[in-house]
Amino acid sequence: LEDLRRWLDAQAGAIEGLADALLLGGLPPPFGVVDPRPADLRAVASEPPAAALARALGSRIGRLHDETRQLVALARGEAQADVAVVRTAWRLFVSPTSWSWKPFRALWRWDAPLLRHAVRAALAIACAYALTFMLPWQAHGYWLLLTIVVVLRGSLAQTLERRNSRVAGTVFGCIIAGALLWAGVPAWAMLVTVAVAQALAHAFVLRNYLVTAVAATVLSLLQAHMLGRGAGPVFDVAERMADTVLGVAIAWTFAYVLPSWERGQLPALVRRTLKAQGRHAREALGLAQLDAADDEPELAWRLARREAYDSLSALVQATQRALVEPRAVRPPLAALEKLLAHSYLLLAQLTAAKTVLLRRERLDSERLRPELQASAESLVAMLSAPTAAVPPESSGPEALPELPPVPQGGHDDLTPWVLRRLALADRAAYKVQRDAGAVLAELAAPPR
Numbered sequence: 001l002e003d004l005r006r007w008l009d010a011q012a013g014a015i016e017g018l019a020d021a022l023l024l025g026g027l028p029p030p031f032g033v034v035d036p037r038p039a040d041l042r043a044v045a046s047e048p049p050a051a052a053l054a055r056a057l058g059s060r061i062g063r064l065h066d067e068t069r070q071l072v073a074l075a076r077g078e079a080q081a082d083v084a085v086v087r088t089a090w091r092l093f094v095s096p097t098s099w100s101w102k103p104f105r106a107l108w109r110w111d112a113p114l115l116r117h118a119v120r121a122a123l124a125i126a127c128a129y130a131l132t133f134m135l136p137w138q139a140h141g142y143w144l145l146l147t148i149v150v151v152l153r154g155s156l157a158q159t160l161e162r163r164n165s166r167v168a169g170t171v172f173g174c175i176i177a178g179a180l181l182w183a184g185v186p187a188w189a190m191l192v193t194v195a196v197a198q199a200l201a202h203a204f205v206l207r208n209y210l211v212t213a214v215a216a217t218v219l220s221l222l223q224a225h226m227l228g229r230g231a232g233p234v235f236d237v238a239e240r241m242a243d244t245v246l247g248v249a250i251a252w253t254f255a256y257v258l259p260s261w262e263r264g265q266l267p268a269l270v271r272r273t274l275k276a277q278g279r280h281a282r283e284a285l286g287l288a289q290l291d292a293a294d295d296e297p298e299l300a301w302r303l304a305r306r307e308a309y310d311s312l313s314a315l316v317q318a319t320q321r322a323l324v325e326p327r328a329v330r331p332p333l334a335a336l337e338k339l340l341a342h343s344y345l346l347l348a349q350l351t352a353a354k355t356v357l358l359r360r361e362r363l364d365s366e367r368l369r370p371e372l373q374a375s376a377e378s379l380v381a382m383l384s385a386p387t388a389a390v391p392p393e394s395s396g397p398e399a400l401p402e403l404p405p406v407p408q409g410g411h412d413d414l415t416p417w418v419l420r421r422l423a424l425a426d427r428a429a430y431k432v433q434r435d436a437g438a439v440l441a442e443l444a445a446p447p448r
Contacts, residue, residue: 004054007033007061011068018075031072033065056417060355113260117154124148124254128247137239140224147247152254155262157321159255162209163248169213170244174237176214177221187226194222261329262322267443269315270339270436274383276311277346277432280304281379281425284354285372301354305347312343332442339435346428353421356414364415375422382429386436 010033021028073079107114128148132141151162180193200215221240283304319336357363 001054004057004061007058007065010034011061011064014068014072018072022075027077028072028075030076031069033068111264113154113265116258116260120254120257121149121152123257124152124250127254128250131246131250137242140220140239140243143220143240143243144247144250147244148251148254151248151251154260155321156255156259157324159251160324163252165210166213166244167248169210170217170241173214173217174221174241177218178237180218180222181225190222190226194219194226197222261325262318263325263329263331263443266315266318266322266331266336267440269311269318270386270439270443273308273311273315273339273343274386274432274436276304276308277343277429278380278383280308280347281350281383281429282376284350284357285376285379285422287369287372298358305351308347312340312347316340332439335435335439335442339432339439342428342431342435346425346432349421349425349428353418353425356418356421359414362414363418364413367415368418371419371422375426378426379429382433386433386440 014028014031014033018028070079074081106112109115125145125148128144132144135141147166151159151166153159153162180190185193197215197219201212201219204211204215217240221237280301283301286301315336319331319333319340322331322333357368
């Protein structure tokens with residue numbers, strides 16, 4: 001395992017060097033990683049199952065070695081890319097750009113998160129607008145409204161994150177702007193600072209909002225001072241701080257008005273995950289790939305796998321956002337963690353089976369056809385009907401087909417490896433079915 005780790009790390013270093021070279025517009029160094037398939041790999045383990053698994057892992061890292069070498073060769077101009085194949089494959093990954101009213105019509109439901117956020121934001125802005133007429137200062141009343149717009153987000157977790165970043169960024173920005181004005185920097189230096197702050201405010205808005213808040217505060221205070229309006233720089237700094245605190249308080253308060261808790265969104269995300277997993281299983285184990293003359297089945301599988309990962313990513317993000325919600329409306333976090341873990345395990349088993357199926361010349365197709373069809377139907381059926389009921393003693397994981405042993409001997413016939421992966425996928429799908437059923441059952445129950 002240490003040898004395999006070193007070979008894999010060496011390939012990762014080669015890919016990092018390739019990325020750096022492409023970023024800087026240069027050529028990557030020649031690929032000099034030793035092929036991780038030496039003849040003495042058979043002696044790395046004494047136990048037969050461990051030796052077989054080590055050889056199989058070494059063979060897979062060897063295939064990664066071939067792909068890494070091809071990437072470096074393409075970047076160095078030592079190999080030519082098949083542009084026609086690339087263009088054909090890319091068309092399947094381009095989303096349509098048609099426009100319709102259907103997404104807009106779907107929002108007109110009282111429980112729709114976007115509609116609730118629109119109403120919530122309108123109420124908060126109206127309250128802040130009325131407040132600006134009651135404050136003793138009104139020189140920059142839009143600062144209060146702008147704070148609410150950027151802090152109040154669609155979920156409580158995002159609102160709290162923006163709240164903290166906005167307050168901290170305003171404090172640091174006021175300190176920086178105050179120091180510049182106190183030092184009496186010349187006009188040209190102030191113009192350069194304004195340009196840099198403008199660039200930073202836009203560059204980091206999606207990466208690190210704290211940087212954006214600092215830059216935006218410096219930008220607004222310097223611009224207000226250069227316009228020559230207001231009572232002076234000291235008052236502008238104090239007004240900025242007061243408007244930020246008031247705006248953050250209003251946004252934080254209205255975050256609990258017509259809330260859209262993650263608990264209400266999770267059932268749809270769980271069903272989307274199960275649907276994506278079922279489609280991925282159907283594409284990964286499709287019989288058409290055994291007779292295909294091109295890469296069309298493989299591309300369809302890649303699209304299905306991408307949707308499976310996207311659905312799991314959405315479920316992970318919703319689970320993370322739920323961590324800061326009130327305990328009374330918090331979803332079943334432990335059950336969601338199990339569902340996510342077993343879903344990723346199922347994806348890994350199916351991906352491993354698919355990679356072996358791509359090597360059709362070393363498979364017994366006639367033996368695999370009924371097994372693939374039966375396994376695909378079983379997986380789709382389990383993922384289409386989540387259940388949280390306690391099964392009888394004869395229907396647990398031990399009642400599934402017996403797990404085939406680790407294949408021994410050579411690797412000329414990869415069929416036993418596929419059959420083992422199919423059995424492991426059945427067990428993972430059973431756990432996903434049970435976990436999804438448990439999550440949906442707890443979400444259907446009223447919050448405690």
